[in-house]
Amino acid sequence: MPLQMNSQQSLVSIIVPVYNRSIYLQQAIQSALNQTYQNIEIIVSDDCSPESPQAIVKSFDDPRIRFRRNEKNLGVANNIINTVKEARGKYVASLNDDDMWNENFLEKLVPQLENNRDLVLAFCDHYIIDDYSNIDDAATEECTRMWKRHQLKEGIYQPFYQIALVNQAVASSVAAVIRKNAIDWDNFPPDAGPFWDLYLTYMACRNGGGAYYSPERLSKYRSHALSETTNIGSKNTRAKIRGAKATIFCFRQFMEDEALQEFKGYFRKQWLHAQTTLAIGLLRDDKITEARPLLLHTLIQQKFNPRTIAAFLISFIPKPLARKFLIGY
Numbered sequence: 397m398p399l400q401m402n403s404q405q406s407l408v409s410i411i412v413p414v415y416n417r418s419i420y421l422q423q424a425i426q427s428a429l430n431q432t433y434q435n436i437e438i439i440v441s442d443d444c445s446p447e448s449p450q451a452i453v454k455s456f457d458d459p460r461i462r463f464r465r466n467e468k469n470l471g472v473a474n475n476i477i478n479t480v481k482e483a484r485g486k487y488v489a490s491l492n493d494d495d496m497w498n499e500n501f502l503e504k505l506v507p508q509l510e511n512n513r514d515l516v517l518a519f520c521d522h523y524i525i526d527d528y529s530n531i532d533d534a535a536t537e538e539c540t541r542m543w544k545r546h547q548l549k550e551g552i553y554q555p556f557y558q559i560a561l562v563n564q565a566v567a568s569s570v571a572a573v574i575r576k577n578a579i580d581w582d583n584f585p586p587d588a589g590p591f592w593d594l595y596l597t598y599m600a601c602r603n604g605g606g607a608y609y610s611p612e613r614l615s616k617y618r619s620h621a622l623s624e625t626t627n628i629g630s631k632n633t634r635a636k637i638r639g640a641k642a643t644i645f646c647f648r649q650f651m652e653d654e655a656l657q658e659f660k661g662y663f664r665k666q667w668l669h670a671q672t673t674l675a676i677g678l679l680r681d682d683k684i685t686e687a688r689p690l691l692l693h694t695l696i697q698q699k700f701n702p703r704t705i706a707a708f709l710i711s712f713i714p715k716p717l718a719r720k721f722l723i724g725y
Contacts, residue, residue: 405435406510408502408573409485412440412493413475418449420494420618423529425456428491433502436460440493441479444469473592477584480576489573490593494618496529501614505573508608515552516605517597519565519572521545522615535619543567545611554606560597561650562662566607568593568600571615578603589642590635598650633680640674643667668694672704675711684711 410428414421421440428438440453442465453463464482466475480488487509491497505518524535540546544563553559560566568574569592579599588595600607647667650656656663671694678687691708698704 405433406487406506407485408433408436408487408489408506409480409483409576410436410438411476411479411483411488411490412438413443413472413479413490414440414445414449414493415443415469415472415475416445416447417493418445418447418452421449421452422455423496424491424493425453425461427496427498429456429458429460430499431497431502432499433506436502437462437484439464439479439483441475442466443472443475471586472590473584473586473588473595476592477581477586480581483576486576487573488576490569492570492618494620495570496525496616496618498614498616502573504610504612504614505608508610509573509575512552512606512608514554514605515575515608516578516600516603517566517568517572517574518608518610519567520610520612520614522567522571522617523613525616525618527618527620529616529618531616532619536613539617545609548609548611550609550611552606552608555601555604556607557601557656557659559607559609560601561594561656562659564594564597565609566597566600567615567617568596570617572597574600575605578605585645587642587645589645590639591642591646595646595649598646602653602655633677637674637677637681640670640677643670644674668698668701668704672701672707675704676707679707679711682715687711 412424425438425440428436438461440461440463442449444466448465450463450465453461464479470478476490487506505520508518509515521540524532524539526532543565545565548559548565566572579596584599585595644667647663647670651660651663651667671690675687675690688711691704691711694704695708
């Protein structure tokens with residue numbers, strides 16, 4: 397049974413960004429409404445989808461839900477930033493339009509922030525689910541280990557630079573609650589694009605506060621063909637270019653941050669890798685004159701990198717043959 401709302405409970409603003417992917421939206425909103433922590437507002441923000449999801453939102457007929465729609469497509473980062481600025485809550489939590497939370501997600505994480513003013517965010521582990529909302533146990537375990545959450549014990553980490561930016565264990569887009577006033581939302585760069593969540597975690601780190609981690613899997617991340625993560629890693633050239641540019645921006649910022657110099661080598665490696673990825677995307681898009689100088693510049697800064705060398709050599713191959721080679725990159 398849901399907890400009765402305590403008059404002392406702080407308001408949590410749940411941000412649900414939407415763009416042209418309303419097939420799972422109803423489930424996402426329902427999982428937010430099902431929270432046992434009940435002092436919430438839900439802001440569904442549509443980034444000018446060709447077909448507005450407003451009817452889906454209205455069907456809930458719940459006063460805690462607000463719908464907003466951008467007049468033009470702003471991109472995921474700007475969509476979220478603008479929505480957060482309208483949020484009234486002490487805390488904000490992002491819930492992707494294709495993901496879901498367990499009923500006790502907020503109940504488990506919000507009290508940690510309430511009881512410790514030094515905490516900037518509270519986060520947890522999460523499940524991986526498929527198109528039909530079935531939990532994929534193997535993918536879930538792989539995800540936990542990939543981001544090294546299996547090495548984390550429950551508790552507070554302060555500072556949490558390595559956990560957040562090297563291990564990238566904090567899934568800000570689906571499995572975290574953030575103290576709203578800990579982030580300078582007016583200076584949040586839209587250049588972070590599809591990796592806005594990584595940059596948000598960076599800004600949370602720079603606040604100087606701590607992060608609480610719960611090893612419980614309290615949310616569910618959906619892996620499917622329409623997700624941005626899948627598109628960036630697939631044959632979708634535009635998504636690949638978009639993702640690479642965002643990665644380059646993020647890791648350049650991290651690399652230049654004086655407070656993060658102990659991790660500079662790692663950030664530089666990721667930055668160079670993203671430059672090669674961008675060049676490969678440009679080659680796929682037949683923009684050889686843009687890709688080749690970028691690859692040459694990246695090669696100069698690396699001692700030896702087979703991936704970059706291969707991409708540079710492919711840039712000299714006739715286009716029809718080059719496209720076949722680029723399929724695996």
